[in-house]
Amino acid sequence: MNGKSSGDDDLATAAMRAPWNETAKGWNESGAIIRPWLHQATQAMLEMAGVRRDSHVLDVAAGAGDQTLDIAEKIGPQGHVLATDLSPAMLELAARQTAAAGHHKVETRISDGQELRVEDARFDAVVCRLGLMFFEDPLRGLREMARVLKPGGRACTMVFGAPQANPCVTTLMSTALRYAGLPPRDPYQAGGLLSLGKPGLIDELFSEAGFSEIATIRIAAPFSLPTVKHYVNFVRTSAGPIVEIVQRLDSATAEAAWADMERALSKYQGPSGWEGPNELLLTAARIPGRH
Numbered sequence: 001m002n003g004k005s006s007g008d009d010d011l012a013t014a015a016m017r018a019p020w021n022e023t024a025k026g027w028n029e030s031g032a033i034i035r036p037w038l039h040q041a042t043q044a045m046l047e048m049a050g051v052r053r054d055s056h057v058l059d060v061a062a063g064a065g066d067q068t069l070d071i072a073e074k075i076g077p078q079g080h081v082l083a084t085d086l087s088p089a090m091l092e093l094a095a096r097q098t099a100a101a102g103h104h105k106v107e108t109r110i111s112d113g114q115e116l117r118v119e120d121a122r123f124d125a126v127v128c129r130l131g132l133m134f135f136e137d138p139l140r141g142l143r144e145m146a147r148v149l150k151p152g153g154r155a156c157t158m159v160f161g162a163p164q165a166n167p168c169v170t171t172l173m174s175t176a177l178r179y180a181g182l183p184p185r186d187p188y189q190a191g192g193l194l195s196l197g198k199p200g201l202i203d204e205l206f207s208e209a210g211f212s213e214i215a216t217i218r219i220a221a222p223f224s225l226p227t228v229k230h231y232v233n234f235v236r237t238s239a240g241p242i243v244e245i246v247q248r249l250d251s252a253t254a255e256a257a258w259a260d261m262e263r264a265l266s267k268y269q270g271p272s273g274w275e276g277p278n279e280l281l282l283t284a285a286r287i288p289g290r291h
């Protein structure tokens with residue numbers, strides 16, 4: 001099945017999808033920035049999920065398919081990868097770029113990660129890179145991953161870590177909210193960028209979803225760019241949740257908000273470039289049973 005139909009498109013789904021459809025092009029065009037930023041963490045994620053030659057892998061919240069390329073590379077021509085995402089615009093790009101790279105064992109399917117349109121016990125491994133924290137109900141997302149894994153299969157998710165280890169994210173969000181006249185948000189609010197950064201939370205959710213052998217590691221993944229302007233430009237085109245708030249403002253106020261973010265984040269500018277601190281959590285676990 002090559003899921004081009006979006007099925008039951010209720011209002012909640014449309015609202016979740018909108019910011020990502022709008023920034024799909026930007027996320028894809030920022031590949032040159034995202035790829036080196038997440039390279040090491042992505043390789044670790046595939047390792048921790050047990051992705052190997054010939055594996056059948058589900059890529060949840062696959063976006064424009066950057067990590068899908070790495071999966072396809074690793075599993076080889078006899079493996080199979082199903083890339084799923086809520087956003088048709090993102091998946092369209094994923095399909096295009098994996099085909100252009102010559103990976104013909106990649107299938108795409110529009111699917112909310114909280115309600116996967118996938119049969120039970122089909123995959124050896126499931127990965128989800130920077131997606132699970134956006135789910136309104138991440139436990140439901142993890143239960144779905146557990147359901148579609150074969151007995152003994154493994155999952156690995158990548159999410160942002162604690163707020164204090166991700167000061168660029170907290171600065172962007174607090175500035176956007178202030179300019180929009182909105183009250184500060186609890187950083188752990190469900191569906192937010194840092195919602196799964198609360199110490200211990202993601203392990204508890206994996207356990208509740210039925211996984212065993214759960215282990216989380218923290219990885220420093222600083223953003224290294226020539227200048228702070230490059231970083232803010234990346235955010236302006238690609239960071240759905242921030243863009244969604246700033247685009248409600250009139251254009252002068254929006255420009256002032258972006259300029260303020262740039263000013264605040266310029267403190268990470270050094271003699272050899274701009275380096276914004278960033279911490280990721282990789283959580284891997286296994287579904288009981290023999291594989």
Ligand SMILES: C[S@@+](CC[C@H](N)C(=O)[O-])C[C@H]1O[C@@H](n2cnc3c(N)ncnc32)[C@H](O)[C@@H]1O
Pocket residue numbers: 016017020021034060061062063064065066067084085086087090111112113114128129130131134135136
């Ligand atoms: C930050 S992007 C990450 C994309 C890709 N995994 C990567 O790392 O390049 C977040 C992705 O999560 C997807 N997403 C958000 N909520 C989702 C949900 N409930 N189900 C499936 N995908 C979702 C968005 O459409 C978007 O493509």
